[in-house]
C-alpha cells in the first residue's frame with residue numbers, strides 16, 4: 251500500500267489510484283459523470299469507462315474548484331491553462347485504442363489528469379509540459395496518488411521524447427495548427443495519434459500509422475489551449491491547415 255495515513259486515496263500496488271469505495275466521497279459523482287456525460291454520448295470501451303470512474307479528478311483541480319470537478323466542463327488549473335471536460339478526456343482516450351502494455355506519449359501534462367487516465371489502462375506514460383510550475387505540480391499529484399508508471403518532463407513537446415520513442419500511441423492536449431512531424435516519426439506502425447488541430451476552431455484528428463502511410467480521420471470540433479513554443483515557428487503543410495468557409 252502506497253497511500254499515507256492521511257490520504258483518503260488507497261493506491262493499487264503497480265498502477266494508479268483506484269479509489270477505496272469506503273472513503274471515497276466523490277465516487278458516486280464519478281459514477282454519475284460516467285453515465286450521464288460519457289457513456290450517454292457514446293463512449294463504450296469499458297476499460298476507458300472504468301478508468302474514468304477510478305481517477306480522482308477532484309485531486310487534479312485547484313481546491314476552489316473541487317466541488318465542480320465532476321461537472322460537464324473544463325476547469326481552470328492556473329497559468330491560463332485548463333483541464334479538459336471529462337467527456338473529451340474519455341473520447342480521446344478511447345480513440346487511442348490502448349492495450350495494457352502500451353507506451354504512450356502525452357504532450358501537455360497540465361494537471362496530470364489525462365496522464366492518470368492513460369496510466370490506468372496502459373503500461374508507461376511519458377508526458378511533457380512546457381510550463382514548469384504546472385508540470386511539477388502534476389508530478390507531485392501523480393506521485394501522491396501512487397501512479398508509478400507516469401514520467402513527467404518539463405520542456406517543449408514539439409520534438410517529442412526521442413530517447414523513449416517509438417510510442418504505441420500519442421496524445422496532444424494543446425492544439426497545434428499543424429501536425430508536428432517529429433511526433434508522427436515517433437509513432438509505431440499500427441500506432442494512433444490523437445490531437446486537436448487548428449487555431450481557434452479546432453478539429454479532433456486521429457492519425458493511424460500504417461505500412462502504406464498515415465490514415466487521417468476527423469472526429470468533432472473542440473477548443474483546446476494553443477500549443478506554444480517551437481510549433482509556432484513552423485508553417486503548416488497545406489493538408490494540415492483547416493479550410494475556412496468563405
Ligand code: SAH
Pocket residue numbers: 327331332333334357358359360361362363364365378379380381384405406407408423424475476477478479480481
Ligand atoms: N492534459 C491536461 C490538459 C492540459 S491543457 C490535463 O489533463 O490537465 C494543455 C497543456 O499543454 C497546458 O498545460 C500547456 O502549458 C501545455 N503545452 C502547450 N504547449 C506545449 C508544448 N509545446 N509542449 C508541452 N506542453 C505544452
